[in-house]
Amino acid sequence: xxxxxxxxxxxxxxxxxxxxxxxxxxxxxxxxxxxxxxxxxxxxxxxxxxxxxxxxxxxxxxxxxxxxxxxxxxxxxxxxxxxxxxxxxxxxxxxxxxxxxxxxxxxxxxxxxxxxxxxxxxxxxxxxxxxxxxxxxxxxxxxxxxxxxxxxxxxxxxxxxxxxxxxxxxxxxxxxxxxxxxxxxxxxxxxxxxxxxxxxxxxxxxxxxxxxxxxxxxxxxxxxxxxxxxxxxxxxxxxxxxxxxxxxxxxxxxxxxxxxxxxxxxxxxxxxxxxxxxxxxxxxxxxxxxxxxxxxxxxxxxxxxxxxxxxxxxxxxxxxxxxxxxxxxxxxxxxxxxxxxxxxxxxxxxxxxxxxxxxxxxxxxxxxxxxxxxxxxxxxxxxxxxxxxxxxxxx
Amino acid sequence: xxxxxxxxxxxxxxxxxxxxxxxxxxxxxxxxxxxxxxxxxxxxxxxxxxxxxxxxxxxxxxxxxxxxxxxxxxxxxxxxxxxxxxxxxxxxxxxxxxxxxxxxxxxxxxxxxxxxxxxxxxxxxxxxxxxxxxxxxxxxxxxxxxxxxxxxxxxxxxxxxxxxxxxxxxxxxxxxxxxxxxxxxxxxxxxxxxxxxxxxxxxxxxxxxxxxxxxxxxxxxxxxxxxxxxxxxxxxxxxxxxxxxxxxxxxxxxxxxxxxxxxxxxxxxxxxxxxxxxxxxxxxxxxxxxxxxxxxxxxxxxxxxxxxxxxxxxxxxxxxxxxxxxxxxxxxxxxxxxxxxxxxxxxxxxxxxxxxxxxxxxxxxxxxxxxxxxxxxxxxxxxxxxxxxxxxxxx
Numbered sequence: 194x195x196x197x198x199x200x201x202x203x204x205x206x207x208x209x210x211x212x213x214x215x216x217x218x219x220x221x222x223x224x225x226x227x228x229x230x231x232x233x234x235x236x237x238x239x240x241x242x243x244x245x246x247x248x249x250x251x252x253x254x255x256x257x258x259x260x261x262x263x264x265x266x267x268x269x270x271x272x273x274x275x276x277x278x279x280x281x282x283x284x285x286x287x288x289x290x291x292x293x294x295x296x297x298x299x300x301x302x303x304x305x306x307x308x309x310x311x312x313x314x315x316x317x318x319x320x321x322x323x324x325x326x327x328x329x330x331x332x333x334x335x336x337x338x339x340x341x342x343x344x345x346x347x348x349x350x351x352x353x354x355x356x357x358x359x360x361x362x363x364x365x366x367x368x369x370x371x372x373x374x375x376x377x378x379x380x381x382x383x384x385x386x387x388x389x390x391x392x393x394x395x396x397x398x399x400x401x402x403x404x405x406x407x408x409x410x411x412x413x414x415x416x417x418x419x420x421x422x423x424x425x426x427x428x429x430x431x432x433x434x435x436x437x438x439x440x441x442x443x444x445x446x447x448x449x450x451x452x453x454x455x456x457x458x459x460x461x462x463x464x465x466x467x468x469x470x471x472x473x474x475x476x477x478x479x480x481x482x483x484x485x486x487x488x489x490x491x492x493x494x495x496x497x498x499x500x501x502x503x504x505x506x507x508x509x510x511x512x513x514x515x516x517x518x519x520x521x522x523x524x525x526x527x528x529x530x531x532x533x534x535x536x537x538x539x540x541x542x543x544x545x546x547x548x549x550x551x552x553x554x555x556x557x558x559x560x561x562x563x564x565x566x567x568x569x570x571x572x573x574x575x576x577x578x579x580x581x582x583x584x585x586x587x588x
Numbered sequence: 589x590x591x592x593x594x595x596x597x598x599x600x601x602x603x604x605x606x607x608x609x610x611x612x613x614x615x616x617x618x619x620x621x622x623x624x625x626x627x628x629x630x631x632x633x634x635x636x637x638x639x640x641x642x643x644x645x646x647x648x649x650x651x652x653x654x655x656x657x658x659x660x661x662x663x664x665x666x667x668x669x670x671x672x673x674x675x676x677x678x679x680x681x682x683x684x685x686x687x688x689x690x691x692x693x694x695x696x697x698x699x700x701x702x703x704x705x706x707x708x709x710x711x712x713x714x715x716x717x718x719x720x721x722x723x724x725x726x727x728x729x730x731x732x733x734x735x736x737x738x739x740x741x742x743x744x745x746x747x748x749x750x751x752x753x754x755x756x757x758x759x760x761x762x763x764x765x766x767x768x769x770x771x772x773x774x775x776x777x778x779x780x781x782x783x784x785x786x787x788x789x790x791x792x793x794x795x796x797x798x799x800x801x802x803x804x805x806x807x808x809x810x811x812x813x814x815x816x817x818x819x820x821x822x823x824x825x826x827x828x829x830x831x832x833x834x835x836x837x838x839x840x841x842x843x844x845x846x847x848x849x850x851x852x853x854x855x856x857x858x859x860x861x862x863x864x865x866x867x868x869x870x871x872x873x874x875x876x877x878x879x880x881x882x883x884x885x886x887x888x889x890x891x892x893x894x895x896x897x898x899x900x901x902x903x904x905x906x907x908x909x910x911x912x913x914x915x916x917x918x919x920x921x922x923x924x925x926x927x928x929x930x931x932x933x934x935x936x937x938x939x940x941x942x943x944x945x946x947x948x949x950x951x952x953x954x955x956x957x958x959x960x961x962x963x964x965x966x967x968x969x970x971x972x973x974x975x976x977x978x979x980x981x982x983x
Contacts, residue, residue: 294861347643361689417808421917421918421951423950423951425915425948426916426951428916429915429916432911515827516827517824517827520910521805521821521822521827522821523822551828555819
């Protein structure tokens with residue numbers, strides 16, 4: 194496949210592309226927000242039109258004087274967003290403005306290893322191409338459920354991804370698709386999705402707490418993902434909640450993940466079913482052979498007191514950890530996302546109650562705690578945003 | 589006093605000034621690191637020379653071809669750094685490179701209120717002027733021991749600063765000294781001092797934990813102070829260590845500050861003295877009428893088992909909180925500073941032991957935890973850095 198190399202030639206062009214991605218503007222409106230004379234602006238826009246990244250789009254409404262020419266990103270621009278979870282894969286194709294043109298979600302076991310899983314992603318994209326959604330991709334962003342060395346584009350000792358350690362995901366996908374590629378962990382790309390199209394759209398500093406099989410946190414500082422010096426920032430699943438708590442898979446005791454998250458919930462629900470304390474869960478266990486977080490949600494929706502207690506206890510533990518992080522980080526917003534977040538408002542109410550009681554008043558005075566509204570597209574939109582940030586940067 | 593208004597005229601000039609501040613360079617060396625043609629670089633440098641901010645300084649050693657002209661910041665540039673603590677005031681005058689030309693430290697009670705304390709700062713600077721250290725200041729940075737609204741330059745509901753709430757510190761100092769002024773909290777300016785001249789000189793992302801009367805944390809992201817959305821980031825003194833812990837002044841129970849810090853140590857030491865468990869501390873209490881953190885340090889140095897236990901317990905609590913923050917933030921370095929940090933290596937060993945055991949291995953793999961080596965000048969150097977960042981920015 195031909196490798197796409199279209200990139201802006203300087204920082205001004207890169208800035209213009211990002212502005213156009215984040216909302217259409219006329220030349221006059223662009224001139225208002227970039228630090229360029231009108232003639233230099235036109236030189237840069239002409240350069241972008243020549244590169245095929247931007248095109249003219251008629252005249253804008255008059256702002257009093259002569260009508261200004263409208264410009265927009267090339268309608269042929271296409272990004273791929275690939276969100277690989279522990280048990281699922283989501284693939285989407287977007288235009289230059291990161292609007293989702295096609296999205297597919299399928300069950301997929303990360304333990305099948307990188308070759309099989311990445312082939313699957315490429316196949317799913319191939320179907321979008323056959324359906325005419327794109328002819329050439331301009332970039333692909335990939336999220337994986339484990340720690341990533343961002344500069345190298347490889348997973349690093351990921352606990353639930355056997356066979357993926359240091360596998361060259363970025364290089365493999367880039368070669369296969371013939372376009373630039375970037376890899377990050379799944380929580381960071383969800384945070385980027387919320388930043389681009391979700392509740393964090395106008396928030397510079399926020400936290401996204403993903404409660405799935407495990408618990409992780411995406412950290413956004415000044416509109417950019419903060420990854421820490423070795424890329425592990427936000428890895429909050431093993432923060433200590435209680436010295437006397439259950440032993441965690443990591444070897445320590447009392448970690449947040451040992452108390453809460455999909456794995457802990459499934460274990461607790463099974464205990465409740467077997468001990469007969471929850472007749473509803475006992476029935477589900479007998480019917481399906483195993484219990485998952487969804488079963489706890491269903492039980493709670495039926496008014497099962499033990500299921501509701503499980504969710505409240507979990508929310509309390511998450512709230513305790515979050516209260517410390519809110520005092521430390523003073524974010525403008527906290528978003529709760531991930532499969533277990535679908536436990537919904539019982540969970541949210543408990544988290545809120547602990548954080549608003551335990552964090553500094555100065556930090557919580559104007560800080561909403563909300564459930565994600567983007568749901569399952571957060572990851573793919575964030576992955577597209579990740580690669581577009583790269584493609585729309587100067588060479 | 590004449591107001592100084594010399595400021596660079598554009599971002600290029602601002603960048604050049606900061607480069608010169610952080611290490612002298614020839615024109616050729618500057619051209620290597622800034623994105624300007626050699627002729628444009630010379631235009632900007634000439635502009636700075638005309639403004640009196642920069643001056644020529646002979647020829648650099650040859651790098652093979654023609655010898656390049658050296659430039660340096662004007663030797664007449666002077667910044668003031670003012671570090672106001674709960675019980676002390678430090679004032680310094682620096683040159684443009686932030687080298688300390690004069691420094692004075694005096695006891696001072698913050699409870700005397702802003703008018704008296706700020707007058708004191710101005711008087712101390714007046715003595716430096718009388719001694720010929722400067723004729724005109726180009727800027728003044730001020731640190732205060734409480735939360736600050738950074739954009740407004742005023743303290744906000746500071747718990748230990750009666751009379752200071754929303755007092756216009758920045759404006760008052762700026763008018764009094766006839767130069768630009770900036771105010772931040774004492775922990776942030778210490779972190780800036782470490783960034784400029786201390787152990788964090790080449791570290792982009794780090795934490796400075798100040799253990800004084802209370803406990804606070806300075807957060808540096810990408811070489812800049814991270815303040816959070818309402819300026820309270822790093823306020824870790826009220827993070828919960830234990831639900832069943834002592835009641836804190838804030839009304840919650842089990843806060844870090846309720847366990848450790850100068851105030852908690854003084855209380856615990858007094859208990860040890862009165863109960864007779866520490867004969868050494870009992871003797872000191874009888875001699876001086878009150879005990880402070882320094883007495884615990886002295887007792888520990890004498891081998892007093894109870895004093896050593898106090899320090900270890902405190903280090904353990906600090907370590908527990910820090911372990912969570914290190915997992916979350918993945919810093920490149922943690923610096924322990926403040927009066928109580930003088931408890932020294934018993935404290936440091938305990939903090940290290942807990943953090944290295946409880947944080948993610950990926951986060952601690954290459955993360956030193958060290959005691960500050962700057963000591964009491966960290967605050968004044970950081971205050972000078974704060975205002976120089978402002979003065980050396982484009983108008």
